[in-house]
Amino acid sequence: GSTGKSQKGSISCGPEALPSNxxxxxxxxxxxQLVTLNMKEKKVEVNEESLAVVEKNLKIVGAKKxxxxxxxGAFRGGKSFxxxxxxxxxxxxxxxxxxxxxxxxxRPVVPERGGNDQFPLPAWLTEAGKxxxxxxxxxxEEGLEGFRFKGGxxxxxxxxxxxxxxxxxxxxxxxxxxxxxxxxxxxxxxMTKEQSATIFGLTALISSKQIYNVSQQIQEDKVxxxxxxxxxxxxxxxxxxxxxxxxxxxNIDTPFQSLDFLVRDWTNFEDDWTMQQCKEQMGQHMDKHLxxxxxxxxxxxxxxxxxxxxxxxxxxxxxxxxxTKAAWCGNVDDIDPDFVRFLDEYVHEVFTVGLKVKTILGTxxxxxTFPLIFRTFVKAFQDAAPVAMSFNQAMTxxxxxxxxxxxxxxxxxxxxxxxxxxxxxxxxxxxxxxHRTLSDTVEEEYKNVTILGSDxxxxxxxxxxxxxxxxxxxxxxEENSHxxxxxxxxxxxVALAALILFVLDRISDWTCDWWSQTCQDLSxxxxxxxxxxxxxxxxxxxxxxxERGRLATASAAAELWKEMMRLSSVYLELIxxxxxxDAKVFAGRAIAQISALASGATAAGAGKAGKAxxxxxx
Numbered sequence: 001g002s003t004g005k006s007q008k009g010s011i012s013c014g015p016e017a018l019p020s021n022x023x024x025x026x027x028x029x030x031x032x033q034l035v036t037l038n039m040k041e042k043k044v045e046v047n048e049e050s051l052a053v054v055e056k057n058l059k060i061v062g063a064k065k066x067x068x069x070x071x072x073g074a075f076r077g078g079k080s081f082x083x084x085x086x087x088x089x090x091x092x093x094x095x096x097x098x099x100x101x102x103x104x105x106x107r108p109v110v111p112e113r114g115g116n117d118q119f120p121l122p123a124w125l126t127e128a129g130k131x132x133x134x135x136x137x138x139x140x141e142e143g144l145e146g147f148r149f150k151g152g153x154x155x156x157x158x159x160x161x162x163x164x165x166x167x168x169x170x171x172x173x174x175x176x177x178x179x180x181x182x183x184x185x186x187x188x189x190x191m192t193k194e195q196s197a198t199i200f201g202l203t204a205l206i207s208s209k210q211i212y213n214v215s216q217q218i219q220e221d222k223v224x225x226x227x228x229x230x231x232x233x234x235x236x237x238x239x240x241x242x243x244x245x246x247x248x249x250x251n252i253d254t255p256f257q258s259l260d261f262l263v264r265d266w267t268n269f270e271d272d273w274t275m276q277q278c279k280e281q282m283g284q285h286m287d288k289h290l291x292x293x294x295x296x297x298x299x300x301x302x303x304x305x306x307x308x309x310x311x312x313x314x315x316x317x318x319x320x321x322x323x324t325k326a327a328w329c330g331n332v333d334d335i336d337p338d339f340v341r342f343l344d345e346y347v348h349e350v351f352t353v354g355l356k357v358k359t360i361l362g363t364x365x366x367x368x369t370f371p372l373i374f375r376t377f378v379k380a381f382q383d384a385a386p387v388a389m390s391f392n393q394a395m396t397x398x399x400x401x402x403x404x405x406x407x408x409x410x411x412x413x414x415x416x417x418x419x420x421x422x423x424x425x426x427x428x429x430x431x432x433x434x435h436r437t438l439s440d441t442v443e444e445e446y447k448n449v450t451i452l453g454s455d456x457x458x459x460x461x462x463x464x465x466x467x468x469x470x471x472x473x474x475x476x477x478e479e480n481s482h483x484x485x486x487x488x489x490x491x492x493x494v495a496l497a498a499l500i501l502f503v504l505d506r507i508s509d510w511t512c513d514w515w516s517q518t519c520q521d522l523s524x525x526x527x528x529x530x531x532x533x534x535x536x537x538x539x540x541x542x543x544x545x546x547e548r549g550r551l552a553t554a555s556a557a558a559e560l561w562k563e564m565m566r567l568s569s570v571y572l573e574l575i576x577x578x579x580x581x582d583a584k585v586f587a588g589r590a591i592a593q594i595s596a597l598a599s600g601a602t603a604a605g606a607g608k609a610g611k612a613x614x615x616x617x618x
Contacts, residue, residue: 034046
């Protein structure tokens with residue numbers, strides 16, 4: 001049921017679930033309120049404590065990029081219920097991927113719709129238990145983890161909530177942390193049109209995929225409500241991009257990513273239809289309301305189509321009357337089997353079709369910049385109403401933050417690659433030249449990044465980036481100097497072995513060489529060994545002198561001596577810790593073996609000499 005608008009990029013099979021990070025076992029798992037909408041004071045505020053928890057958990061899982069799936073819609077429309085089911089799907093896939101490679105594209109064979117066979121409950125829906133977590137008012141007390149929902153007429157969600165635990169998935173070959181977001185029911189009787197636009201605006205700006213939960217069908221007023229914010233956002237973007245240079249005009253014209261209309265309680269599917277026939281009807285329903293070629297008043301449809309990269313529609317039948325009761329305890333057996341069939345299909349699509357890394361005007365948003373950008377957007381809507389100037393400033397600040405991060409990340413990556421290729425360091429002039437080359441490359445990349453604002457804004461941002469690049473260069477320069485000094489440190493063990501063998505050889509000269517053939521043989525072996533080691537080290541010292549001069553080589557030699565002294569103390573400490581009796585036995589065995597080898601060599605030499613004499617006499 002997607003629109004004719006093609007999806008940018010392609011994923012052969014879709015995002016793939018990954019095992020959780022080992023540190024994720026200790027993280028807090030619960031719904032956190034990120035944004036509070038104060039209805040009395042008409043203020044939107046960030047819950048810093050909750051945002052800090054999310055930021056911490058993103059660091060724990062270690063993903064650099066994030067994707068956010070949000071659900072919004074009218075009051076008591078079942079948004080939290082859907083998100084709880086998303087949680088079950090993600091947990092089941094993560095569990096299946098633990099210890100093995102999970103193939104999220106392979107699904108079990110199930111009876112086709114339209115036949116006589118009933119659709120079985122999928123494993124991902126039941127393996128965590130028969131009770132859906134958010135159905136109970138005492139979910140926390142009972143140890144159930146989910147977004148709280150219930151039947152009846154009371155609100156369960158106020159403001160914007162997020163599930164604290166990120167789920168790792170492979171999207172476009174990258175490891176991405178997926179967050180689930182829940183919003184207060186927009187367009188209900190307690191919220192003004194401006195306040196509803198605030199909630200929609202915030203979720204649209206921060207989401208990779210936004211699911212608009214509607215009842216029974218896509219209605220004109222629902223589309224108009226969306227278009228209210230879209231027109232405002234489009235006007236603000238056009239105003240802020242008049243003086244913008246660089247970047248893709250396509251990213252400016254289409255600032256948002258994916259929008260799903262999730263139509264609930266759809267009553268038009270025939271019992272004997274297959275799933276494919278049902279999807280064809282979904283597409284027809286969406287075309288009727290969102291295809292500019294078919295809509296009479298098409299300005300609203302055109303606005304939505306131009307602002308989103310991808311628009312999709314999915315219709316689901318009623319889940320059953322038991323589900324709507326306030327007393328429903330969350331038993332999955334009470335859900336209508338046909339609803340479960342469509343639910344299984346849609347939940348699979350949500351995380352495999354159209355889900356991408358969150359971008360701001362074409363630039364990926366990282367886990368590091370997410371908290372900063374989120375605060376910026378909330379501040380733009382702090383008066384619970386969209387204001388063009390605040391929105392302008394928020395988008396400008398967000399694009400500047402992303403451009404800075406992208407530039408610094410690019411410099412770090414290229415510099416790390418260069419230092420890995422030169423583990424012993426680079427000459428000072430060569431290193432300075434590398435810095436200039438990388439800075440020019442980063443500047444060329446920066447010119448192609450979209451930044452909303454004037455030339456002055458772009459120039460100021462680049463000056464700030466240059467300052468950061470200079471700071472990074474100083475750090476890398478110090479590390480390079482340290483590598484130059486440590487150029488010979490790698491030979492510490494070899495040099496220490498050569499020194500020990502030299503000392504032992506001199507000792508044998510004064511103690512036993514003059515009376516013991518065994519000592520003489522051992523002395524020859526030691527002499528040959530330490531001379532070979534000295535020649536090996538000398539060759540590298542010679543190369544270092546030619547490459548960097550005598551002064552740098554002398555400094556490296558001093559560091560080598562320090563390393564030898566350090567290794568000596570380490571080995572002495574190990575010897576002191578070892579049991580003396582064990583060391584005595586080991587030494588005795590070693591001496592006996594070496595003596596046997598030396599005696600064998602001596603006997604062999606004597607035998608050859610005797611044979612030679614006998615042959616000569618004959």
